[in-house]
Amino acid sequence: MSVTAPEGFEAAGVAVGLKSSGGPDVAVVVNRGPLKLGAAVFTSNRAKANPIIWSQQVIQDGVVEAIVLNSGGANCFTGSFGFQTTHQTAEKAAELLGISAGDVLICSTGLIGTGDEVFRAKVLDGTEQGIAQLSADGGEAASLAIMTTDSKPKRSVVAREGWSIGGMAKGAGMLAPGLATMLVVITTDAVLEAAEADSALRRATGITFDRLDSDGCMSTNDQVTLLVSGASGIRPEPADFAAALTEVCLDLAQQLQGDAEGASHDITIRVVHAASESDAVEVGRSVARNNLFKAAIFGNDPNWGRVLAAIGTTAAEFDPYDVDVWMNGVRVCSQGAPDASREEVDLTPRATDLLIDLRVGEATATILTNDLTHDYVHENSAYAT
Incomplete structure (x- = not known):
């Protein structure tokens, strides 16, 4: 179930023709609360994709209610058109969910330098379809939708007494550190404050994703996001949460390593x-x-x-x-x-x-x-x- 294993989350993955290989290519993950908190770490590459530029603004207040991800196009180096596409995607999700566009994160992955009206239309269509198909069982479909050259989805769940953490990741190439590695969404129903979530995520990524250096090539689109619903009503000890989060991050990092493009060792x-x-x-x-x-x-x-x-x-x-x-x-x-x-x-x-x-x-x-x-x-x- 990956990101929908914790309580308070719904997800979907739909196919709108962004990938020539077919299959799901737009994913939506929604935090139903009661907490609507988020934290994220991003690539340190100076060349940043439009979704990264947008999401870095959104995350500043620590409030996140949804994240929309697409494969089949990085939306990077696509000029003002590309940023408008990102903005319109967030606005479309916000309109359909009845929330603020400023609380919607956007992620994209795929080929750099491509993007046109057809791409935009498909992403917006996928956002609409994904929101219409949201469910508590949609985590697996969402993990399929973010794949590009991946040969298999990457999912992880760690359950503790009364609360849990779930995650999904994509990545098979351009795996090098820069605060995060490729696209990762992690969810938890534990009760946390925004500052606690941010601190725990940075510690965990620092010794997991940031230590994965498959080919020395840093992406323009890397992002690791932690969404907090608090739906369990349980506030774990900080050390216990940090250990569980690190366990999920390490599991996903090792799955990324194991699926690296062409690798035999x-x-x-x-x-x-x-x-x-x-x-x-x-x-x-x-x-x-x-x-x-x-x-x-x-x-x-x-x-x-x-x-x-x-x-x-x-x-x-x-x-x-x-x-x-x-x-x-x-x-x-x-x-x-x-x-x-x-x-x-x-x-x-x-x-x-x-x-x-x-x-x-x-x-x-x-x-x-x-x-x-x-x-x-x-x-x-x-x-x-």
């Missing part, structure tokens, strides 16, 4: 004994974005020299000649020198674990990435055709 990079968490993140991300390392993993080659070469480009505190590297449980490098034979490392499983021990402190961080494959290059060479 899901790589978990764990950096331990760093001087600071920021150092650990910088080191992990340097490896996640190193094409030579990613190509080696695709070829099942435990080339740990590429790991040391990658982390040597960072400003993190460590001695490159005092670093240990483990691949799938085998220590292949000890204190900057060869250790176990490469033949002992089995990289044929999809799940790949890389452990980097910097041996200078107590901080840790985990980065999620994928290998670089022929299929990834082929899919992205033909994305716009």
Whole structure:
């Protein structure tokens, strides 16, 4: 059920012909309350899509009653026409729901630089159809409607005693951090204040979506939204809510990683004994974005020299000649020198674990990435055709 698992939410997913592949392509999620609160984090890319520009304005007062999402077009770099399309979509939803357009978030995903009268008409039609089909069972259809190159929907639900959190996500390419990764909608029926929701979301995304770095390419449309209905009437302890929210975010992030375009390995990079968490993140991300390392993993080659070469480009505190590297449980490098034979490392499983021990402190961080494959290059060479 994803976003409609918590009480107080209705959703729908409808098909209006935005995607050439067919299937649902407009999703609507509505918060029936009694609380009508929301929080969101957005891409830090300076090149922002029109829905991001709109939603950043809407979220400022912490009140959100609905969110409309479309696939089949990013509505980015489409000029004033594109922003008017976003505005009209919010106004259409507001008119049909009897709410303010200033309480409607908009999200879009798809090809950048495309948008015309036909696109606008289909989005508005999808908004109208979606609102007409809203139901408490509409979460699954909504999760299908936001897919683009995804091979499967991403959904997650965590239930606690008397309250719950549900979520849906889309993303298979352009997965790199910038406060959020691709499009994610999370709902909860817990009782929270707007500031609490915002703080909890930023903490959770900071160690989940923001640590997913599949291909180093940051989208113009990334947005993670948390909607709060308070319908359970239960106010959880802040730590309990934060833990449950992080669990949902991590589950969705791992699903995004597992469906990355063309990937044959899901790589978990764990950096331990760093001087600071920021150092650990910088080191992990340097490896996640190193094409030579990613190509080696695709070829099942435990080339740990590429790991040391990658982390040597960072400003993190460590001695490159005092670093240990483990691949799938085998220590292949000890204190900057060869250790176990490469033949002992089995990289044929999809799940790949890389452990980097910097041996200078107590901080840790985990980065999620994928290998670089022929299929990834082929899919992205033909994305716009």
